[in-house]
Amino acid sequence: MNIVKPLKKVATKLGYEIRQIDWTYDPNSSILRRDLCSQNREIMKRHFLQTEETVIHLRNKYEKPILGKIDVLDLLKRLGECIDPSDTKLAGVSQLAHVLQVAEAMENDGVIDSDLLIAALIHDLGKILLLTDEALENIVGMNCPIGEYEEGIGFDHCFFQWNHDEFAYWRLKDYLPDPVSWLIRYHSILLPESARYMDERDRQYSEKYLIPFQKYDQGSKSVFRIPKKRIDDYRGLIHQYFPEVLTF
Numbered sequence: 605m606n607i608v609k610p611l612k613k614v615a616t617k618l619g620y621e622i623r624q625i626d627w628t629y630d631p632n633s634s635i636l637r638r639d640l641c642s643q644n645r646e647i648m649k650r651h652f653l654q655t656e657e658t659v660i661h662l663r664n665k666y667e668k669p670i671l672g673k674i675d676v677l678d679l680l681k682r683l684g685e686c687i688d689p690s691d692t693k694l695a696g697v698s699q700l701a702h703v704l705q706v707a708e709a710m711e712n713d714g715v716i717d718s719d720l721l722i723a724a725l726i727h728d729l730g731k732i733l734l735l736t737d738e739a740l741e742n743i744v745g746m747n748c749p750i751g752e753y754e755e756g757i758g759f760d761h762c763f764f765q766w767n768h769d770e771f772a773y774w775r776l777k778d779y780l781p782d783p784v785s786w787l788i789r790y791h792s793i794l795l796p797e798s799a800r801y802m803d804e805r806d807r808q809y810s811e812k813y814l815i816p817f818q819k820y821d822q823g824s825k826s827v828f829r830i831p832k833k834r835i836d837d838y839r840g841l842i843h844q845y846f847p848e849v850l851t852f
């Protein structure tokens with residue numbers, strides 16, 4: 605039975621008007637997205653102003669732990685409190701939901717390489733810095749080499765902009781196989797701007813890990829996709845790589 609007509613009648617009698625609501629939601633044209641984009645541009649501008657001195661300063665600043673001894677599973681749960689305000693695709697979705705989205709997208713495609721799956725879960729652990737008073741331009745953003753280097757010198761010999769990648773790399777590297785720690789360190793690089801400085805190891809890891817990884821990292825972001833699994837469902841995998849508490 606169509607109840608709109610009688611409702612309309614009653615509402616009109618009472619002096620109200622019933623109108624159809626537009627339920628269509630277009631994130632591309634929303635005010636929210638526009639605001640995020642302009643905020644993002646400002647943050648990125650400041651991120652690309654980093655110099656070698658900025659990077660050295662931040663490396664020294666974060667030599668000491670910020671949280672002390674902590675289980676990686678608990679650390680990942682704290683990503684639930686972390687929102688990246690520069691991320692226009694996630695638009696307020698937590699970093700914990702994001703890493704679960706990445707892992708889920710891989711699993712849906714049949715990825716079973718545990719190195720890629722653990723990278724999906726831990727690659728943004730450096731965003732824990734969002735819980736501190738560190739400037740946003742030092743936490744988020746894509747990275748390029750700062751200055752000019754000899755071609756083929758290798759990424760490890762270049763200064764890149766400093767962000768959550770570098771922070772997490774130094775905290776996690778001793779627990780991870782070389783390709784995974786490399787991936788954590790370079791997961792935000794802009795490949796076309798950086799490719800000429802690759803050595804053989806960078807080229808191999810880039811082909812095998814970074815290119816597929818960036819596809820999932822960027823491509824799975826959504827404000828609508830609620831991950832089916834919880835972080836506790838990955839407890840076995842996480843403790844396989846991190847059997848003990850680490851200093852973060």
Ligand SMILES: [Fe+2]
Nearest residue numbers: 727728791792
């Ligand atoms: Fe990241």
Ligand SMILES: [Fe+2]
Nearest residue numbers: 702727728821
């Ligand atoms: Fe990510």
